[in-house]
Amino acid sequence: MSDDGGRDVEAPPIISVRELTVRARDRVILERVTLDIPDRDVTGIIGPSGCGKTTLIRTMNRMAERSGGLAISGSVRYRGQEIYAPEVNPVLVRQKIGMVFQRPVVFPMSIFDNVAFGPRLNGLDGDELEAIVLRSLERAGLLGEVGSDLDRPALELSGGQQQRLCIARALAVEPRVLLLDEPTASLDPIAAQRVEALLFELRREYAVVLVTHNLQQAARVATRTAFLYQGRLIEYDETKRLFETPREKLTENYVTGRFG
Amino acid sequence: MSQAASAPPPANETLIGGTTRRPRKSTVGVGLAVGLAVVLLAVGLGGGYALGKSLGGSSGGTTQYTLTETGSTLIYPYLNLLGPNFTKIYPNVVISPAGTGSGTGISSAEQGLVDIGGTDAYLLPNVAAQYNLINVPIAISSQLIFYNVPGLSVPHLNLNGTVLAMIWSGVITNWNDPLIQAANPGVSLPNLPIVPLHRSDGSGDTFMFTSLCFLSWKGWTGGYGTTYSWKAGQPGYQGNAGMVTGLTNTRGGIAYIGISYLSSALAAGLQYAALGDQAANVNGTNPANYILPTPTNISEDANLALENLQPPSVAISLILGGVPGATNLQLGAGGTMPTAQYPTPYPDVNLEYTLISTHPSNPARQTWVVTFLEWAISSGATAPRLSTVNFLPLTPAVVGYDMQALASVPIG
Amino acid sequence: MDRREPIPRPADGASTPTPVPALPNRRAANGEGRSRLRGWLASPVALLPLGLVALVAAVLLWESRLANLGPSFWGLNYFFDPSGGAPSVFGVSLFLVDSAIVAGPALALASGLSLAIAISTVVYLPPAPSRLLTLLTNLLAGIPSVVYGIWGYVVLAPYFGTTAQPTLRGFLGWLPGFGGPLSAGGVGSLLAIFILTIMVIPITAAVMRESLRNVPNDLVEAGLALGATPWEVVRRVRLRAARRGLWGAVFLGLGRAIGESVAVAMVIGASIQIPPNLYTPSTTLASFIFYQLDSAFFYPNLLTALTEFALVLLAVALVVNLLGQRASGADATVIVTGGGRG
Ligand SMILES: Nc1ncnc2c1ncn2[C@@H]1O[C@H](COP(=O)(O)OP(=O)(O)OP(=O)(O)O)[C@@H](O)[C@H]1O
């Protein structure tokens, strides 16, 4: 894969995937995928349904091994560190590399407790905990909306608010990377737009990896975009270039078909 | 490709599928369960009906009868022994007994659910008359007092009704109590707390034992019956088998156990007591004679109680039988007892009763009930059969009474 | 083709408080519940158990005619003179207290063990051992009560008398209820608690297992993605999300513990008293009714008293069961239809 001169070429990637192959019992889900995720930027991952997008980002924080029967080979490094090394604790990997799912998954507890979930695991409490909860809600653009009543059940929030709560909850763990798997797919356009805007903001402090079916969304938010097809990385480039002058025929078909 | 991309999100599909699948699954389950229940019910009813027809209806020349009995668990093994032998003589009649408890035997007989009710305790004559039933004794049984006291120098301790009543009342609490010592001179009694056991289920044995206590000691409160309000903390066991097991597990324990369980109690290493013949003087704590439950002693007790009873009745407790004063306690029909004293009989004895109807709905069927009982108290009551369950044959007086009573039952 | 330009950028910090219309989640859920209720009432299959319960209650009411329903009926005293020499007192509360003393600890033990079993099978054990453990716990449910009872007084009672009771008193004798006299033959409240615990486990474990298993995988993965260890996910996500089902399991177990009669009657020692400690014999309401039944046929006033006791037991069992069904929601249906997943 070409790793041609982007703007951030001099900065080291925060995650580098090399020759990643994921096999299910009788088929290959990802085949020799190699790509770098830059720090403090939004990276998009697009591709038709079933091409392996979810599997790819789930290998990046060792969630993939939870789905049984997958054989993972190759290398995933987080800031130069091999996350699949035997001595690595996946719990710590996940603390550094957070994840948000397609459908908002809030815990059946209060807004505060949802956001405090991660920090509490790390032993935070009292003022410190409250500060980090408020900061995370603010970063997720939710503080103004939910107001002072953080003891409300989180399930009372709207879908869009719930998804931003999930983002706030992930941020509260203070990760460096945020993996998002179609985070706006189940939201209405207005709610989706808010989440999208939030991601764009987050790019200043975090490495954001955004899996999306919505090509316009990738075009709007992602600096670089990877196109996956049938488990292979077809093209990975600056988003503008990928959409306007794709090098591969497959990419062109996909991007134009989408807009077509 | 664009089609695939614009397909609805798969997650929503799963959601819908999940919600509809679940109730359907449970509906199938309920359907299956109900179906199975209906089939079972149908088979059960149909089978029962068919069985009933084949049993009650006439097939070929002779009418087939299955005579049902339910009640006392002591009588059950005896009837189980008699039944097949009766069928050998009368192939068209089968006896079908069930050991359910004397209370159930009485209740079922009262409601006419069975041909024969079996009970260890007689039905009060006025109640029997009310339900058109008669008490028909078929054997003599007795009760033994077993104890678990290791290391005694004698095979049988001497105990008596007064001491037993005091033990179960919590007045005597240790095996080395002076009253026990007085009854067992020369025996070295251990310093060991006494744990009195009782039957938790309703039981003719409890009836006999509480009667013995009631008749022996004025301090006994709470009366007598198949159940009793035992002193708090005393352990209760289900059935005679439970008593044997419980007593085996309980060092220092003492229990009243039906004589049918003699061999299993002995096999468990338990010992039984000789009982005092007192009660000529109620509250006498150390009567002159201590008597073992030998067949002779048991029969003699029954004889003495019944031969001299005027008017004759079998609805009587044989506890402390033959001892003046017993009937004053109104255990039985209220006959008068002779005043002479009988020095030898074993005091803890009773009759095993069957209850049959004097107004049968099916006189032809009742013929066989009467025939069976007449056989059961005469030629059927062979020594080997009786001794298998440690019962004793009825005394001639009782057999005579029974025969007279059975003759009065209208049959067709 | 639009790029980043047209995105409305929210102001830094506090975002604009645009009211977001609340999703009709709750109302939808309520509506579904109501229609399900209507479906239940309409279904004749559902009316059958209702009718049966009403019939049983009516028969009990008729039989007892509530003859003993004075103030003493709710008291703590029981005395019955079968020969009628002294007035009888039938205090049902004595038996209710005893039932609580036996069922309470049994339920606590069973719930704890069941939770451990459920967590192991759902979260920790690999499929094969997990299935084996499920099979074994379900097997416990298939053993008839009377077999537990016989096992209890033949095998366990001697052990309890000579070893278990003295050992427990040795360690915990200083605690109220754990000191004091032992039961010589081993039968008594402690043995009943032990037997009941084993008998309750299959029920509580099955319901707990199903409710833990029904916790959405999404929630579990969300917990893991926040850097929680598997155990932390169990404690903070699974147990929380399955809370209703777990409480349902406890109530269903309580129903079993209170209602069991045969096995308890055989091992509890059948002494009509509030036991001064855990070792001594006592009696539960259900076991008392069971072992007094035959005598009740001799003594009509005992029969009416027992019938009234049965009414009280029926009421208690119904309330406990309804609470359990209510708490566990769908999980209870799994048990009732005898199905469940896998
Ligand atoms: N644990 C697994 N075992 C077997 N096959 C799997 C497993 N996980 C995923 N797959 C298969 O791998 C392929 C890629 O799945 P993945 O979820 O990564 O696709 P995706 O690109 O995220 O699709 P979508 O856009 O629909 O979310 C699919 O065909 C899927 O069925």
Ligand SMILES: [Mg+2]
């Ligand atoms: Mg996906």
